[in-house]
Amino acid sequence: MIDDAGKEHLHNRLRGLREAMLWKLDGLGEYDIRRPLTSTGTNLLGLVKHLAVWESRYFGEVVGRPFPEDLPRWDDEAASGTDLWATEHESREDIIGLYRRVWAHADATIAAHSLDSPGHVPWWPQPDVQLFNILVHLLSETSRHAGHADILREQLDGSTGTTAAHVPSHHDAASRQEQYALIERAAKAAVPDRATPSPTS
Numbered sequence: 001m002i003d004d005a006g007k008e009h010l011h012n013r014l015r016g017l018r019e020a021m022l023w024k025l026d027g028l029g030e031y032d033i034r035r036p037l038t039s040t041g042t043n044l045l046g047l048v049k050h051l052a053v054w055e056s057r058y059f060g061e062v063v064g065r066p067f068p069e070d071l072p073r074w075d076d077e078a079a080s081g082t083d084l085w086a087t088e089h090e091s092r093e094d095i096i097g098l099y100r101r102v103w104a105h106a107d108a109t110i111a112a113h114s115l116d117s118p119g120h121v122p123w124w125p126q127p128d129v130q131l132f133n134i135l136v137h138l139l140s141e142t143s144r145h146a147g148h149a150d151i152l153r154e155q156l157d158g159s160t161g162t163t164a165a166h167v168p169s170h171h172d173a174a175s176r177q178e179q180y181a182l183i184e185r186a187a188k189a190a191v192p193d194r195a196t197p198s199p200t201s
Contacts, residue, residue, distance in 0.1 A: 003114060007135070018103060024149040037156070042084075052095065055103075056102045057071075058121075058138055059102075060106075062120060063113060069098070
């Protein structure tokens with residue numbers, strides 16, 4: 001049936017993105033996976049923790065199958081934002097282990113329900129949903145954060161790709177500098193008089 005094929009396709013894409021998120025931590029030291037790399041504090045281990053917390057909710061309480069561990073709640077003001085970074089007491093292994101336990105719980109939920117199974121997301125404007133909506137939402141969210149992780153990892157050591165098998169082999173330091181210079185020249189050439197501020201600046 002198309003529903004079964006569609007569910008398996010979405011689920012497989014989610015599985016691949018989860019693994020890509022964890023791969024982004026490989027080969028980095030503790031400081032680099034934790035340190036803030038944007039003005040809002042975005043960091044690699046925090047992205048993994050964030051995805052673990054929210055996947056546990058969406059494939060847990062939303063469909064009447066709560067994840068069995070205590071995690072920061074969406075409606076707890078005191079816990080707001082704590083899912084986005086790791087404390088010094090939370091190890092890499094702790095957070096990766098949590099994410100993998102969340103996967104197992106979510107995978108069991110997905111396997112046990114059809115795409116039209118009902119769910120309830122109290123923090124959404126239209127809270128009554130189906131498993132299909134939840135799968136698509138989590139796929140979108142995980143893709144979005146995998147994109148963040150791509151850029152953070154590239155900032156740290158120039159590494160790109162989604163798995164070890166897909167790391168571009170032709171991008172050495174010299175070719176990257178050449179590409180950077182090419183794009184920089186094009187950007188400057190697009191602004192004939194760079195001394196004149198733009199109307200929005």
